[in-house]
Amino acid sequence: MPMSGEDTPEHAIKSTSMDENDRxxxxxxxxxxxxxxxxxxxxxxxxxxxxxxTPSPIQAATIPPLLEGNDVVGLAQTGTGKTAAFAVPILSxxxxxxxxxxxxxxxxxxxxxxxVAEAFGRYSSRMPGVHVLPIYGGQSYGVQLxxxxxxxxxxxxxxxxxIDHLEKGxxxxxxxxxxxxxxxDEMLKxxxxxxxERILSDTPEYKQVALFSATMPxxxxxxxxxxxxxPVEITVKSKTTTSSSITxxxxxxxxxxxxxxxxxxxxxxxxxxMIIFVRTKQATEELxxxxxxxxxxxxxxxxxxxxxxxxxxxxxxxxxxxxILVATDVAARGLDVERISxxxxxxxxxxxxxxxxxxxxxxxxxxxxxxxLFVAPRERxxxxxxxxxxRQPLAEMALPTVDDVNAQRVEKFGDSITEALASDNxxxxxxxxxxxESEHDVPLVDIAAALAVLSQxxxxxxxxxxxxxxxxxxxxxxxRERDGKPRKFDRxxxxxxxxxxxxxxxxxxxxxxxxxxxxxxxxxAIANEGGLRRSDFGHIxxxxxxxxxxxxxxxxxxxxxxxxxxxxxxxxxxxxPDQGPPNHQRRSGGGGGKKRY
Numbered sequence: 001m002p003m004s005g006e007d008t009p010e011h012a013i014k015s016t017s018m019d020e021n022d023r024x025x026x027x028x029x030x031x032x033x034x035x036x037x038x039x040x041x042x043x044x045x046x047x048x049x050x051x052x053x054t055p056s057p058i059q060a061a062t063i064p065p066l067l068e069g070n071d072v073v074g075l076a077q078t079g080t081g082k083t084a085a086f087a088v089p090i091l092s093x094x095x096x097x098x099x100x101x102x103x104x105x106x107x108x109x110x111x112x113x114x115x116v117a118e119a120f121g122r123y124s125s126r127m128p129g130v131h132v133l134p135i136y137g138g139q140s141y142g143v144q145l146x147x148x149x150x151x152x153x154x155x156x157x158x159x160x161x162x163i164d165h166l167e168k169g170x171x172x173x174x175x176x177x178x179x180x181x182x183x184x185d186e187m188l189k190x191x192x193x194x195x196x197e198r199i200l201s202d203t204p205e206y207k208q209v210a211l212f213s214a215t216m217p218x219x220x221x222x223x224x225x226x227x228x229x230x231p232v233e234i235t236v237k238s239k240t241t242t243s244s245s246i247t248x249x250x251x252x253x254x255x256x257x258x259x260x261x262x263x264x265x266x267x268x269x270x271x272x273x274m275i276i277f278v279r280t281k282q283a284t285e286e287l288x289x290x291x292x293x294x295x296x297x298x299x300x301x302x303x304x305x306x307x308x309x310x311x312x313x314x315x316x317x318x319x320x321x322x323x324i325l326v327a328t329d330v331a332a333r334g335l336d337v338e339r340i341s342x343x344x345x346x347x348x349x350x351x352x353x354x355x356x357x358x359x360x361x362x363x364x365x366x367x368x369x370x371x372x373l374f375v376a377p378r379e380r381x382x383x384x385x386x387x388x389x390x391r392q393p394l395a396e397m398a399l400p401t402v403d404d405v406n407a408q409r410v411e412k413f414g415d416s417i418t419e420a421l422a423s424d425n426x427x428x429x430x431x432x433x434x435x436x437e438s439e440h441d442v443p444l445v446d447i448a449a450a451l452a453v454l455s456q457x458x459x460x461x462x463x464x465x466x467x468x469x470x471x472x473x474x475x476x477x478x479x480r481e482r483d484g485k486p487r488k489f490d491r492x493x494x495x496x497x498x499x500x501x502x503x504x505x506x507x508x509x510x511x512x513x514x515x516x517x518x519x520x521x522x523x524x525a526i527a528n529e530g531g532l533r534r535s536d537f538g539h540i541x542x543x544x545x546x547x548x549x550x551x552x553x554x555x556x557x558x559x560x561x562x563x564x565x566x567x568x569x570x571x572x573x574x575x576x577p578d579q580g581p582p583n584h585q586r587r588s589g590g591g592g593g594k595k596r597y
Contacts (some may be wrong), residue, residue: 002012002390008411026405026504027574032053032055032060033053033054033431034047034052034053034054034055034088034534036057037060037063037064037067037088038064038067038092039063039067039089039092040091040092040093040127042126042127043088043091043123043124043126043127045090045126046122046123046125046126046127047084047088047123047241049125049126050122050330051330054107055081055084056081056084056085056236056353057236058074058076058082058085058234059081059082059084059085059088061074061089061232061234061236062074062082062085062086062089062210062234063085063089063195064083065088065232065234066086066089066091066208066210067093069208069301070208070230070231070232070235071194071208071209071211071228071229071230071231071232072086072209072210072231072232072233073210073211073212073213073224073228073231073232073233073234074209074210074212074213074233074234074235074236075209075213075214075215075216075233075234075235075236076212076214076234076235076236078229080552081351081353082180082182082212082264083115083116083119083121084123085212086105086180086182086210086212087116087120087123088123089117090102090103090120090154090155090178090180090450091120091123091124091127091130093156093177093178094127094131094153096127096129096153098153098175099151099154100151100172100174100175100176101152101154101155101171101172101173101175101176101333102153102154102175102176102177102178103153103154103155103176103177103178103180104154104155104156104157104162104173104176104178104179104180104199104203105154105155105156105157105179105182106157106158106159106179106180106181106182106187106196106199107156107157107158107182107183108158108159108183108187108192108524108528109158109186109381109528110134110136110137110138110139110158110191110531110558110594111379111527112182112183113134113135113136113156113157113158113379114134114136115350116156116182117132117133117134117154117156117230117400120132120154120156130153130154130538131147131150131151131152131153131154132153132154132156133147133148133152133154133155133156133418134155134156134157134162135147135148135155135156135157135158135161135162135165135171136157136158136528137160137161137528137529137530137531137562137565137566138156138529138530138531138558138559138562142544143172143566144161144165144170144474145379146554148165148170148171151341153169157338158528158529159187159192159195159196159199159565160192160195160525160528160529160566161529162195162199163195163199163271163567163570164565164567166199166202166339169569173202173203173204173527174204175204176204176206176207177207177208178207178208178209178210179200179203179207179208179210180209180210180211180212181196181209181210181211181212181213181223182212182293183212183213183214184196184211184212184213184220184223185213185214185215185216185217185220186214186216188219188220188485189520189524190520190521190523190524190525190527190528191220191518191520191521191522191523191524191525191568192521192524192525193223194521194570196223197223198570200223200400204399209227209228209229209231211223211224211228211231217481220577230321230515245363245367245368245369245532246359246362246363246368246369246370246371247368247370247371248359248371248373248390248392248394248395249349249370249371249372249373249394249395249396249397250372250373250374250375250383250396250397251265251372251373251374251375251396251397251399252375252376252377252380252396253374253375253376253399254376254377255376258346258374259287260288261374261399262276262291262344262346262374263291263294264399264400264405265344265372265399265400266291266296266324266402267405267408267409268404268405268408269342269370270341270402271323271341271342271370272323272326272340272341272342273320273322273323273325273337273339273340273341273342274323274324274325274340274342274343274344275324275325275326275332275335275340275342275343275344275358275361275362276298276324276325276326276327276343276344276346277326277328277329277332277343277344277345277346277347277358278326278327278347279328279349280306280328281302281303281328281349283326284300284301284302284326284327284328284331285300285302287300287326287346288300288324288326291324291326296323296324297321297322297324297325298322298324298326298587299313299317299322299325299326300323300325300326301313301314301326301327301328301331301332302327302328302330302331303328303330303331305331307475308369310331310349313325314335314337317337317339318337318338318339320339326346326458329349329354329357329358332358332361334379335361336361337361338367340361340362340369341367341368341369341370342362342369342370342371342372342373343358343359343361343362343369343370343371344372344373344374345358345359345371345372345373345374347429348373348374348375348376348379348382348383348386349382350382352385352389355373355386355390356390358371359371372397373386373394377533377535378531380533402465406462408514409462413452433447476557489574499529503552503553503554504550504551504552505539505550505551505552505553505577506548506549506550506577507548507549507550507551507575507576507577507578507579508546508548508549508575508576508577508578509521509522509546509547509548509549509568509573509574509575510545510548510571510573510574511546511547511568511569511571511573512542512543512544512545512546512547513542513543513544513545514544514545515568515569515571516569517540517542517547517568517569518542519540521569522540522542522547522549522568523537523540523569525566525567525568525573526549526551526563526566526573526575529557529562529563529565529566530555530562530563530566531559531562532551532552532559536551536552537551538550538551539552548578554580560575
């Protein structure tokens with residue numbers, strides 16, 4: 001798994017090199033540093049490389065008992081640094097000569113699985129030969145199979161895909177030494193309890209288990225008592241807060257439309273200077289280049305930029321020669337520029353402490369600041385985590401319309417004319433225009449308009465309206481029977497659409513009451529493996545030997561491919577469009593288990 005170079009994500013959880021406005025209280029003499037903990041020196045150096053010096057409370061409390069071989073139950077919110085709390089001791093105790101997986105981390109979503117795998121990659125950057133493999137639904141089996149054949153010391157996966165590999169015999173857990181259940185309460189909410197218990201039963205009896213959860217419901221307590229041996233229980237409450245002088249807003253926008261959304265905001269929003277945060281080094285360069293191509297004064301800073309260039313760039317930002325800085329978390333550490341009025345989280349951070357540190361770059365010394373957060377539809381759980389940890393709701397912001405952008409362009413054009421009227425070169429150009437007017441008999445207003453066209457270049461001055469969405473005919477919207485007649489889903493009639501306006505259709509899956517499935521398990525498995533959101537689900541009707549699920553009518557091929565391999569309660573679901581049962585079966589089929597999502 002490539003974890004180095006330009007694409008390496010950079011995060012900062014805790015650092016003693018913070019500037020005045022976000023510096024933590026001076027460290028107590030009894031508080032350990034990473035150097036005080038008995039971790040592998042190579043891991044400690046990797047932590048230092050990414051700026052980790054002082055362990056967070058969950059790390060300071062969890063790393064020692066895990067290094068001693070104890071099972072651990074950690075109660076901590078997302079954003080408290082729990083990934084390093086279990087990754088650091090696991091990496092410190094790996095046997096690189098063993099080819100079979102030694103550590104398995106179970107995560108509820110593929111986004112979290114990737115995040116955890118990336119963190120393992122960062123913390124093992126000074127340990128050549130460590131192989132970390134994420135396995136999750138929606139990714140090609142070929143990539144995962146080759147990674148397992150090559151040998152993976154650490155496997156990070158979602159429950160459904162882990163079970164798939166266990167049943168295929170491609171994942172060998174016989175020599176597993178460490179098992180981590182990350183965000184265990186979320187896994188249970190998504191209906192993975194049976195899958196988690198199935199995986200636990202397939203692992204060796206004598207292994208070290210770490211369970212992390214934000215809450216401790218009865219089901220989590222049951223798993224802890226059944227599968228953990230005399231665990232050390234650790235509870236850490238997040239104290240993350242944000243400045244009251246910062247107005248926090250979010251924009252829900254799909255990833256492919258982020259650049260267009262950012263451009264509209266930059267054209268309409270009044271800002272003095274701005275920092276835009278992205279996750280990777282490469283993204284800083286790419287986004288800064290695209291913004292410059294669109295006429296904005298932007299530059300990038302990341303961990304690969306030499307100190308002299310970094311200082312020049314920050315100097316330009318302070319002086320006003322530069323208005324926009326595109327940065328990663330690590331590169332922006334210690335940055336203190338008074339004129340920064342806006343912080344934009346172009347890529348949402350995966351931990352709340354990074355979010356707080358990012359937006360702390362504005363709203364300094366009592367000045368008002370603005371923080372904008374871009375949230376893709378599948379990242380709303382991260383938004384909720386930020387709101388919960390900061391104890392401050394974020395207001396949703398409507399994107400500026402085409403008319404808003406064009407009105408601003410016209411206003412700025414007028415301002416530029418007013419500014420040019422004070423130029424020392426005005427007399428020179430006036431004589432040239434007067435000469436042209438007399439020689440060609442062209443009105444001055446036409447000459448001025450032509451000069452405006454020249455200054456604009458090939459670009460269109462006004463933003464064009466978005467094309468109207470294609471109209472859906474009633475015939476195209478209605479599900480049909482095999483004989484061509486419209487078909488109803490139970491007693492509901494008429495076309496249905498998701499909250500995003502997508503047409504819905506009814507799909508049949510091959511699990512039902514006799515498989516003891518519940519609606520939550522269906523939503524959890526399909527959403528996780530197919531990359532869908534809860535808002536993509538309509539009615540769910542659980543029948544004796546199958547279930548009917550309303551989903552978007554046009555699912556992408558990669559989603560259908562992923563769902564074709566999805567299992568619920570160990571049973572392949574065989575998702576396919578529902579053709580409708582015979583009429584007498586529809587009348588007597590019953591609607592037990594029906595639920596609306």
